[in-house]
Amino acid sequence: MSIVRYVQSALTIAEMEARKIRHDSTELWTRLVQPALWLLVFGEVFNQIRGLAPGGLSYMQFITPGVLAQSVLFVAIFYGITIVWERDVGLLTKLLSTPSPRSAIIVGKALSAGVRGVFQAIMVFALALIVGVGLRFDPLDVAGVFVVVVLFAMCFSSLSMCLASLLKTRDRMMGIGQAITMPLFFASNAIYPISLMPTWLQGISVVNPLSYVVDAMRAMILTGDYANLPTDIAAVGASTLIFIALASLLFKRIIE
């Protein structure tokens, strides 16, 4: 199996997802409600408090990358439910009966979550524009944000696929998804800076991939300070690789 075929298989699976979204995009629109609430209600209210955001940013500016990351996180963390559904209806068996390597299917599914993540990002960007949040719209930076979004969605969707391989039912996936998204969100720098956290929470936020994602996005669309960017991307990339490897190992359990 050459590397070209491997990449082709993964891209084909992502293409499948993109085609589905083209036929029916209702879900994408409903997923816009939550980030809109965070930005328009939570953001607007906390915008009144001075000094919450560091470096002379307004709170609205500060929270925009956090809300963007959070909305992608939701898409990714519940992606395992799609996998469980596909297993239940027999689609997954069919995919696994093709010559594509298992890990290529995982990468393809992770990319599919990335496709959905990109749509989320576009919508949050649009929302921020409408509300008038001051962002730097440098084409390279925006492209960078999309790369980070795809990587991030791949990271947490493969974590979700690991969980799906172990838990195997939609109900349990709903439960575990709810149980981990909020802690991940609150233990990150998405809605408040790490410096304001109690010490124990600061410790957790350092190992939370979400913090690195938000940091990278802030650097690109707000501050333009790229000092931490290599660390951020390396951290997210490494977690993605680990979760993809783990999911590939666990995946055979899902159809047994």
Place this chain on the structure above:
Amino acid sequence: MPPIVLKLFEARQGDCVDGRHRRPPVRSLTSHHHPTGLTSTPEASPCAWLKSPVRHAKFAVTALQAIEVEGLTKVYPPGLRAVDGISFSVADGESFGLLGPNGAGKTTTIKMVTTLSRPTAGSVFVFGVNALESPSAVRQMLGYVTQAVSVDGDLTGYENLLIFAKLYNVGKKDRDERIGQVLKYMGLQDRANDLVKHYSGGMMRRLEIAQALVNRPRVLFLDEPTIGLDPSSKREVWLHIKRLIKEFGTTVFLTTHDMVEADELCDRIAIMNLGKIVGMGTPAELKKSVGGDVITLRLSDSLPGITLPTEVGTVARTEGELLTILSANGEEAVPRIIQHFERLGLRVVSISMNRPTLDDVFMKYTKTSLVDAGTFREARSTRRSFMRRAR
């Protein structure tokens, strides 16, 4: 037939696998001249034998079997033997069926042969390639139609085929041609651009078969091909499968719990019950092995432990006053059976004679009716899958 369709199953140049995991071909008893028995093949390519010239001939004595399974076993924890040491082989171009009630281990067997599930013990070879060592090479040779509906309802029929053509590494320039062929062949070209969720059950099934054909498989696996279809859709799917077998000599491996289906579609049948193969042969052989005609009669009263003189026939099954008797010569046996019971003081209320069906065969080999066994085993297998999910 339009000529393009005839290319559905041509041997591909590109599907050679490297020779490392290939098993030395089994020498057939009738060919002494060459280990592969294919001396006439002019190609010098190491994979020339993969494109066996006799693969379209039914029951030809080929050296290489399409599928060879030995001692195949699958044990699910905590010790449930879903498949219990079965062995069989399927000849190239043959249509082979596993017949058994739900939960007999048919799907588990198919999953192991298609490399989706790892056997606890035993070996699987597909066209001489070891499925345990080179699963990807084996998957490249097969088409698999799963028991559950496995087409994506949120895509169009064309898109479903396109995605699978890509996953089976069908080259860009061949793709549209092949998709067009299979759509036409399965009679779906008019609905190709509709979303699959608007298809009927029979159309979905045909699309699934089309999907498996995009790969131009050397073996087509069909797991319960007509399960859940209404009678007319069922007939239609049967017709398509029969046409495939007849026109292209595709090797077909199917599972079914429907005797009529096995009779219609299979050259050879293995009867499977509780994870074991309990009988194997052509439908005619199996029916013959039942021992002639099947006589069903109702007595005026039930009587435990009924026996008959052996020259008249044997009692296959008793169920209250209802008796099933197997007899070598039904016409002569009927009056003698009536006499026999009158001597015992029993009146024969009704009597009928039938040629044996596969249901009778099943009854003979498993001592249970397919229908009864099905409900019992089905309940068990459903519960088992619940347990598996709960783990």
